[in-house]
Amino acid sequence: MIPGALLDVLATVIVGQRAVLEAMVLALIADGHVLLEGPPGLAKTLACKTLAASVGGAYKRVQFTPDLLPSDIVGTRVFDQRTGDFRTVLGPIFANVLLADEINRAPAKVQSALLEGMQERQVTIGLETHALPDPFIVAATMNSLDADGTYALPQAQTDRFLIKVLVPYPSAEEEVHIAERFGGAPMPLPHCVISIDDVLAWRQAAREVFVEKRLFAYAADLSRATRRPHPHIEHGASPRATLSMIALGRARAFLEGRGFVYPDDIRAVAPAALRHRVTLSYRALADRANVDELIDALLASVPIA
Amino acid sequence: MPAALMSSLIGLVGIFGVAVADQPEWLHVRKFEMRVDRAQPRVGESFHLTIELRTVEPKTNCNNVMLPDFYGLDSLGDERRTYTGADGTDCTEVVTLSPTAPGVRTIAPATLDAMDATTSRPSRFSTNSVTIEALHAPLRTETIVWNTLIQMLKAAVVAILGVAVLIVGYWALRRVLPGLGAVRRIEPREIPPDHPGPHAAPIDEGERWNAVIAKLSAQPTRQSVLAVRVLLRDLARARDDEAFGELLARVAANTDPRILDVMRAIERAAFIDDEHLGEAVRDAIRALKQLAHAQRALT
Numbered sequence: 001m002i003p004g005a006l007l008d009v010l011a012t013v014i015v016g017q018r019a020v021l022e023a024m025v026l027a028l029i030a031d032g033h034v035l036l037e038g039p040p041g042l043a044k045t046l047a048c049k050t051l052a053a054s055v056g057g058a059y060k061r062v063q064f065t066p067d068l069l070p071s072d073i074v075g076t077r078v079f080d081q082r083t084g085d086f087r088t089v090l091g092p093i094f095a096n097v098l099l100a101d102e103i104n105r106a107p108a109k110v111q112s113a114l115l116e117g118m119q120e121r122q123v124t125i126g127l128e129t130h131a132l133p134d135p136f137i138v139a140a141t142m143n144s145l146d147a148d149g150t151y152a153l154p155q156a157q158t159d160r161f162l163i164k165v166l167v168p169y170p171s172a173e174e175e176v177h178i179a180e181r182f183g184g185a186p187m188p189l190p191h192c193v194i195s196i197d198d199v200l201a202w203r204q205a206a207r208e209v210f211v212e213k214r215l216f217a218y219a220a221d222l223s224r225a226t227r228r229p230h231p232h233i234e235h236g237a238s239p240r241a242t243l244s245m246i247a248l249g250r251a252r253a254f255l256e257g258r259g260f261v262y263p264d265d266i267r268a269v270a271p272a273a274l275r276h277r278v279t280l281s282y283r284a285l286a287d288r289a290n291v292d293e294l295i296d297a298l299l300a301s302v303p304i305a
Numbered sequence: 306m307p308a309a310l311m312s313s314l315i316g317l318v319g320i321f322g323v324a325v326a327d328q329p330e331w332l333h334v335r336k337f338e339m340r341v342d343r344a345q346p347r348v349g350e351s352f353h354l355t356i357e358l359r360t361v362e363p364k365t366n367c368n369n370v371m372l373p374d375f376y377g378l379d380s381l382g383d384e385r386r387t388y389t390g391a392d393g394t395d396c397t398e399v400v401t402l403s404p405t406a407p408g409v410r411t412i413a414p415a416t417l418d419a420m421d422a423t424t425s426r427p428s429r430f431s432t433n434s435v436t437i438e439a440l441h442a443p444l445r446t447e448t449i450v451w452n453t454l455i456q457m458l459k460a461a462v463v464a465i466l467g468v469a470v471l472i473v474g475y476w477a478l479r480r481v482l483p484g485l486g487a488v489r490r491i492e493p494r495e496i497p498p499d500h501p502g503p504h505a506a507p508i509d510e511g512e513r514w515n516a517v518i519a520k521l522s523a524q525p526t527r528q529s530v531l532a533v534r535v536l537l538r539d540l541a542r543a544r545d546d547e548a549f550g551e552l553l554a555r556v557a558a559n560t561d562p563r564i565l566d567v568m569r570a571i572e573r574a575a576f577i578d579d580e581h582l583g584e585a586v587r588d589a590i591r592a593l594k595q596l597a598h599a600q601r602a603l604t
Contacts, residue, residue, distance in 0.1 A: 210578030212527075260577045264548045303545035 001194050003029060003202060003255045006054060009193045013050045014043055015181060016174035022255070023165040023272055024051050024139065028199060029206045029251035032162020032244065033118055033138040035103075035276060040143055042167045043178075048099045048139040049189060055199060056192035057096030058133065064106035066149070070113035074123045075130075088125050093117050096133050096196060100140035104150040111157050114138060118160040135199050155235070155279060162244050163269070164276035166292070202254065209250040210260040218263060218305035219245040222270050225298040226277075232284035232294055237277035244273040263305040271295050329427055330369065332419040333361035335393065339415055339432035348442040351381055351403045356415050356432060358396040361422075363389050367396035373413035377439070378402040404439030411436045514597035518590055525586040530574045533589075537568050563596040 003025055010021045020036065024047065027034035036044040052059040062073055075091035092098065093114070103111060117123050121132045140161070143150055158164070170178060181187060219242045227236030248269035249261040274295050284294070336359035343352040358370060367387055381401040388395040404410065414431040421428040517536070521529050541560075543552045549572050557565060570592040574585035 210576075212576045215576070259581070262549060262572065262576055264550045267548045300546045304548055 015178045026251040030247040035161040035164040036141045038167030044141040052097035053189040054193040056195045059097045060092035060095035061099040068106045103140040104142040158276040163272045206254040214305040232289045234281040235279040329420045331422045333422045335359045347440045354400045356398045361393045365394040371416045567592045
């Protein structure tokens, strides 16, 4: 199956939100984690569940709550009375697709429990280090930060998400379609449309997509543009943002059946790769500055490659 | 009865005690005077009022000195020094004051109630009074700057009015004397360009594309392709940050589809991998030839 066909399968469940679905597939191809942000009720969780169900392999879901503990995610050591010894119980992070639902409802220490797994694809429990299955993708959803009872994600955590996708409200036409599709019996999810081997093959192919050297410089310039002194920016994007743009650019080219990356690919994925990696200043919050408008302005200041 | 007697005794002791406390000191006052360190302080500035008392007695209660009312002055603090020696006591009280408004202020004398040891009578000793003249507050820097700006503004207004009067006068004179100030008009002369600009259009559009084809055919490198890409973006008046997709969407409606084909082919050749570069350049040349042919047919 080609990646474009997976998009079509996802679209049979999710009405509209084509950009959101495309971003999720890009993250899947680029071997990264995806963070979906939007108000409640916009099918963020359903989109993640549909992607997880479409990909064969283990799927786990963790509902993040304020009383969640790190061991609830990574696992813990428990005393086995029969053997008289401690044994390791692996947590739900040991899955191919982990849905971290409403990730910002848990405090930072729980979110930080995901850091090692997301970056190094391994988890340390006690003295033992366990490798996570391959592929491993965290699909996290979060409500907007101004919603009650939420915590801001630590910068180190957000930086580990390859892409952050903003989920918009559907159009009037789409909303009618949603009512028609989900107003009756529960919609069955597509099951194992692609295999783990398909995903691994896609990733390998995407890694081989050609990137002309000017585009590396272009991606670096886009990241560096966020680090220029600006009254609304506290911290700019890290070099990980540059790597993310290159990886996503390759994935986008592969999704469109090309063996090389255009500058447009980099430009198209830049907002999703940068928006969660730019820390706004206090003045920006006071001025109610919008991070996407800010990034658009910064991107416009960098000549296209 | 013993209780009543006791309370009467306590009452007598209390009255006696008060009488002893209220008894003025016996003093031989040698000096009791008042002075200021500045006679003309400015409003807001501080100055010192010094009251000196010298007595023969070795232990003098300087607390009995009554300070005058400092009307129109802010009292910023006081300091008292007492020196007791073999020849008596020197009390010096220094009060720091500051005028609150300009004008002349007379500070009334300080007084001291004591038993005059020379006459054995209760007496009220007084110092001299002191008169100061509080001057206006000094001008602040902002005020000086503001005044300077106002002065400059006034000068500018006067200058503008002067120039306006001159112009009106000149215009009136021109009305009266039409020949006044006539200037001989110099006809503009056309200057031939030394050399054509970098993007000056050739006479024939087909020729332009033939030149590009020749260059690409001779040097089918990425560098040549990128040079053509720059030329195409210049012709399309692309913004520096304008992505290719945005550019195509903008110009598609009013551009020859063959030019769009060339743009797509050049964009592909500019970023394709080295292995397929030759093939992409050939595709671009093919698209350019079709364009050149069509434009030559038009001309």
